[in-house]
Amino acid sequence: MEFFTLRVFRYDPTKDTEPYHQDYKLPVEKGMTVLAALFKAKEELDPTISFRYNCRAAICGSCAMRINGHATLACKEQITHLLEKYETDTITVDPIGNVKPLKDLIYDMDWLVDKLKKVKPWFIPKAPPPPDGKEYRQSPEDHAKIDYASDCILCASCMSDCNALKANEDFLGPMVHSKAYRFAADTRDGAKKERLDAVLEDLNLEWCVRCWECTTRCPKEVQPYENIIRLRIMADQEGYKTPGAIHAEIFEEDIKERGLLNEMLLPLKQEGLFGMIKRAPFGIRMFFKGKVNIADFFGGHKIKRLEEVQTIYEKAKEKEKEVTIKIPQILGVVYEDKRKSKLLKEQRENAQKEGGNQ
Amino acid sequence: MELRYAFYTGCSAKGVAPELYDSTFLVAEKLGMELIELEAATCCGAGAVQEKDEFLAHTINARNLALAEELGLDLLTICNTCTVMLRDTKFKLDNDPELKAAVNEVLAEAGLEYKGTSEVTHFLWEVIDGVGLDKLKEMVVRPLKDFNIASFYGCHIIRPPYLIGYEDPDNPKSLEMLIEALGGKPVDHEARLACCGFHSFWSAEDKVTLKLTAMDTEAAKEENADFMVTPCPLCHTQLDAMQPEAEEKIGTSIDMPVLHLPQMIGLAIGLKPKELGLHKHVIPTTEIIKRVA
Numbered sequence: 001m002e003f004f005t006l007r008v009f010r011y012d013p014t015k016d017t018e019p020y021h022q023d024y025k026l027p028v029e030k031g032m033t034v035l036a037a038l039f040k041a042k043e044e045l046d047p048t049i050s051f052r053y054n055c056r057a058a059i060c061g062s063c064a065m066r067i068n069g070h071a072t073l074a075c076k077e078q079i080t081h082l083l084e085k086y087e088t089d090t091i092t093v094d095p096i097g098n099v100k101p102l103k104d105l106i107y108d109m110d111w112l113v114d115k116l117k118k119v120k121p122w123f124i125p126k127a128p129p130p131p132d133g134k135e136y137r138q139s140p141e142d143h144a145k146i147d148y149a150s151d152c153i154l155c156a157s158c159m160s161d162c163n164a165l166k167a168n169e170d171f172l173g174p175m176v177h178s179k180a181y182r183f184a185a186d187t188r189d190g191a192k193k194e195r196l197d198a199v200l201e202d203l204n205l206e207w208c209v210r211c212w213e214c215t216t217r218c219p220k221e222v223q224p225y226e227n228i229i230r231l232r233i234m235a236d237q238e239g240y241k242t243p244g245a246i247h248a249e250i251f252e253e254d255i256k257e258r259g260l261l262n263e264m265l266l267p268l269k270q271e272g273l274f275g276m277i278k279r280a281p282f283g284i285r286m287f288f289k290g291k292v293n294i295a296d297f298f299g300g301h302k303i304k305r306l307e308e309v310q311t312i313y314e315k316a317k318e319k320e321k322e323v324t325i326k327i328p329q330i331l332g333v334v335y336e337d338k339r340k341s342k343l344l345k346e347q348r349e350n351a352q353k354e355g356g357n358q
Numbered sequence: 359m360e361l362r363y364a365f366y367t368g369c370s371a372k373g374v375a376p377e378l379y380d381s382t383f384l385v386a387e388k389l390g391m392e393l394i395e396l397e398a399a400t401c402c403g404a405g406a407v408q409e410k411d412e413f414l415a416h417t418i419n420a421r422n423l424a425l426a427e428e429l430g431l432d433l434l435t436i437c438n439t440c441t442v443m444l445r446d447t448k449f450k451l452d453n454d455p456e457l458k459a460a461v462n463e464v465l466a467e468a469g470l471e472y473k474g475t476s477e478v479t480h481f482l483w484e485v486i487d488g489v490g491l492d493k494l495k496e497m498v499v500r501p502l503k504d505f506n507i508a509s510f511y512g513c514h515i516i517r518p519p520y521l522i523g524y525e526d527p528d529n530p531k532s533l534e535m536l537i538e539a540l541g542g543k544p545v546d547h548e549a550r551l552a553c554c555g556f557h558s559f560w561s562a563e564d565k566v567t568l569k570l571t572a573m574d575t576e577a578a579k580e581e582n583a584d585f586m587v588t589p590c591p592l593c594h595t596q597l598d599a600m601q602p603e604a605e606e607k608i609g610t611s612i613d614m615p616v617l618h619l620p621q622m623i624g625l626a627i628g629l630k631p632k633e634l635g636l637h638k639h640v641i642p643t644t645e646i647i648k649r650v651a
């Protein structure tokens with residue numbers, strides 16, 4: 001029989017000064033999930049392992065943990081797939097990242113709840129209920145805007161691997177910003193402004209670094225980063241003059257005037273004279289390294305066929321008002337490139353063949 | 359296989375990273391790749407335009423893609439963010455006929471049309487799949503065997519899978535395979551798949567960006583890397599040109615050189631450090647230059 005090692009994060013603050021990993025040897029069983037493996041280890045080898053779970057069917061969001069470094073639901077991931085994916089015989093399970101572990105895989109949820117409260121994750125009706133006594137209604141088109149965002153099961157997988165949150169624990173995080181979007185974009189909700197104020201406090205919404213970890217980790221297709229994009233668009237439309245909005249304006253201006261971004265004049269346009277002075281050491285450094293093209297200070301290089309861009313620009317700005325861009329369906333979608341990774345594919349196939357021969 | 363591409367430079371290679379532009383052409387020529395520069399292409403919007411005027415962003419990127427289609431070639435980028443932004447447009451247009459029609463209605467004003475016939479690919483992938491690692495190995499004249507090399511993928515060449523999908527975002531290998539083909543030693547480190555922080559610079563320089571930059575470069579240093587290598591000029595600007603600010607932030611010196619992908623390949627296939635622009639980095643590459651001499 002084939003075996004694998006389940007390496008589990010262990011920590012009991014009443015006994016341990018430091019967390020450590022403990023290994024459990026288990027047989028590889030077809031269809032066995034990581035959660036099932038944890039149960040097997042707990043039942044047969046060590047009753048002290050602690051972890052959270054409930055539905056065992058990727059619905060409740062209780063069992064998120066980091067598996068070989070990446071957050072996901074333990075009840076969704078199968079051991080055989082993971083062994084193949086990481087080309088290993090060891091599955092390492094840690095609590096999700098960016099949180100405080102309480103005991104083994106169980107972490108402190110208060111912190112997440114406190115963050116959520118800041119955006120009031122509940123419906124605040126715009127108007128009294130319809131007089132016919134029925135529910136608040138909205139059109140399918142309006143619902144489509146929040147359809148994916150409504151599917152969040154609060155598992156916090158996205159919070160675990162978020163880069164902005166890793167850098168700063170005060171970032172509200174993808175789960176919370178998504179939740180804010182879900183209500184702010186709901187046509188029946190009346191607290192849009194209040195919600196935008198909450199997410200933009202200290203520019204929080206703009207701390208996101210567009211790393212796309214949240215969307216990559218989410219087991220439910222919530223697409224937190226897409227929601228953040230839409231929340232930022234909404235803030236711009238509501239007239240919030242954030243650095244992000246100014247940045248976007250500079251980009252648009254440069255695209256229209258020269259085609260490419262003028263990085264040399266960016267600090268001046270972004271932060272004014274003060275910015276230029278603040279960035280002077282950087283600019284001088286870049287100049288002496290031969291990275292600066294002096295012509296850029298005087299407008300600089302323009303692309304060919306710029307007139308096309310100018311025509312398109314005006315027309316697109318007009319047309320924009322009538323177009324709604326749909327949030328795409330992405331669950332399980334892997335981009336199909338016709339040149340797709342021949343070499344890596346071959347390797348994978350070979351590995352599988354070898355695996356099969358054993 | 360014919361290795362001809364519509365070459366999309368992006369803004370950085372034409373701006374703060376001239377050494378990337380130069381080294382890409384030099385290396386491509388040696389590897390037998392023909393790059394036809396799209397001199398009429400615009401900025402990809404870099405996520406900034408997408409977060410203000412999304413339709414406009416898709417329209418200008420549809421035009422960028424249409425320029426490659428005019429040449430009947432696939433579009434090749436040297437920037438992760440360009441790759442993901444162009445692919446985002448392509449994905450949304452190819453999966454939404456209404457959006458595609460709306461975009462084409464605008465493009466028609468300038469006599470253009472987006473068809474969806476050109477693929478978006480990155481220099482890294484074409485070196486591996488187009489040129490091939492076996493051929494590359496044969497061309498190595500100065501194996502990088504003395505070097506511990508820390509790969510830094512940068513977010514947008516692995517995530518999100520619905521736009522990238524070249525390899526498993528949880529366990530990518532392309533850079534390590536390439537480093538090995540060039541005779542170097544890939545070193546594993548904490549920040550291999552992390553974010554450089556670039557995209558929140560103007561809103562959260564101190565709160566987020568520089569902290570990430572410091573964590574990334576320190577992680578490579580902790581594993582005794584001689585240098586980091588990245589396929590993205592935005593990561594490069596952040597990790598190299600902004601490293602002094604990151605050092606200031608954490609109050610220690612890091613001093614980790616960061617190479618652009620084509621520069622690393624160039625060194626191994628016998629191009630000179632000077633022509634690859636290694637002297638144009640903020641963190642000195644003198645030690646590397648000495649050791650390859």
Ligand code: SF4
Binds near residue numbers: 158215
């Ligand atoms: S895209 Fe933004 S919110 Fe999502 S994980 Fe990255 S930094 Fe966090």
Ligand code: SF4
Binds near residue numbers: 061220
């Ligand atoms: S957005 Fe997705 S990953 Fe984040 S908490 Fe909700 S379901 Fe989990």
Ligand code: FES
Binds near residue numbers: 057058060076
């Ligand atoms: S146990 Fe409910 S989601 Fe895994």
